[in-house]
Amino acid sequence: MNTLPDIYRDYLECLNRQAWNELQFFVAEEVCYNDQEIGLTGYLSMLKQNYQDIPDLYFEAELVVSDSSYLACRLMFNCTPVGTFMGLPVNGRKIRFSENVFYEFRNHKISRVWSVIDKATIEQQLY
Amino acid sequence: MNTLPDIYRDYLECLNRQAWNELQFFVAEEVCYNDQEIGLTGYLSMLKQNYQDIPDLYFEAELVVSDSSYLACRLMFNCTPVGTFMGLPVNGRKIRFSENVFYEFRNHKISRVWSVIDKATIEQQLY
Numbered sequence: 001m002n003t004l005p006d007i008y009r010d011y012l013e014c015l016n017r018q019a020w021n022e023l024q025f026f027v028a029e030e031v032c033y034n035d036q037e038i039g040l041t042g043y044l045s046m047l048k049q050n051y052q053d054i055p056d057l058y059f060e061a062e063l064v065v066s067d068s069s070y071l072a073c074r075l076m077f078n079c080t081p082v083g084t085f086m087g088l089p090v091n092g093r094k095i096r097f098s099e100n101v102f103y104e105f106r107n108h109k110i111s112r113v114w115s116v117i118d119k120a121t122i123e124q125q126l127y
Numbered sequence: 128m129n130t131l132p133d134i135y136r137d138y139l140e141c142l143n144r145q146a147w148n149e150l151q152f153f154v155a156e157e158v159c160y161n162d163q164e165i166g167l168t169g170y171l172s173m174l175k176q177n178y179q180d181i182p183d184l185y186f187e188a189e190l191v192v193s194d195s196s197y198l199a200c201r202l203m204f205n206c207t208p209v210g211t212f213m214g215l216p217v218n219g220r221k222i223r224f225s226e227n228v229f230y231e232f233r234n235h236k237i238s239r240v241w242s243v244i245d246k247a248t249i250e251q252q253l254y
Contacts, residue, residue, distance in 0.1 A: 072199030100227035
């Protein structure tokens with residue numbers, strides 16, 4: 001049986017390949033994101049929107065910590081949002097920022113996500 | 128021997144009591160915060176400044192995930208910054224926000240910290 005870090009590595013690879021037909025193997029049907037039940041459909045829409053906003057989006061895990069039910073990851077992004085991102089006028093500039101995110105797994109799938117993106121660090125790169 | 132969650136719980140209790148003379152038992156002399164070596168002295172100054180900015184600051188762990196060397200925590204804050212906080216004019220309003228934070232431990236002490244505070248959620252409560 002795969003451990004959570006193994007599953008999570010495959011999940012990130014799925015995102016980086018934009019292999020949307022495989023997302024169902026990693027994300028539960030009733031997934032909650034930041035305490036809102038957005039469901040697998042909403043989760044997929046969010047990811048597709050992310051790639052529209054940031055065509056060169058790439059998920060890179062810098063640090064992964066996990067136990068039997070939860071996994072926390074510090075993701076590092078080097079990317080180029082084409083327009084506004086998090087309300088900020090990035091407009092095609094290359095930025096570097098992190099996301100500290102927690103996942104709850106049920107039956108080997110992501111069932112709840114609590115994410116915080118480092119908006120302050122993006123602002124420092126713009127102003 | 129205490130596990131990291133035990134040590135971490137005692138560390139948060141130390142912060143909540145503002146027992147600054149005990150901080151040395153939890154935080155390493157050469158501690159790094161968001162990739163800057165601020166040291167125990169700088170760490171203490173940062174915490175004291177936090178309590179000046181937010182007199183009713185209280186650290187509450189909502190979710191803790193750990194392995195043998197790293198601990199990740201989602202902290203939840205309900206507090207009242209008196210003036211500007213993260214560049215935002217909070218000015219005595221009560222706000223609720225989270226911090227997703229990772230800690231590396233060496234010799235049972237916090238040696239590196241990578242923190243992201245949910246600034247976007249604070250903005251939503253102000254504007």
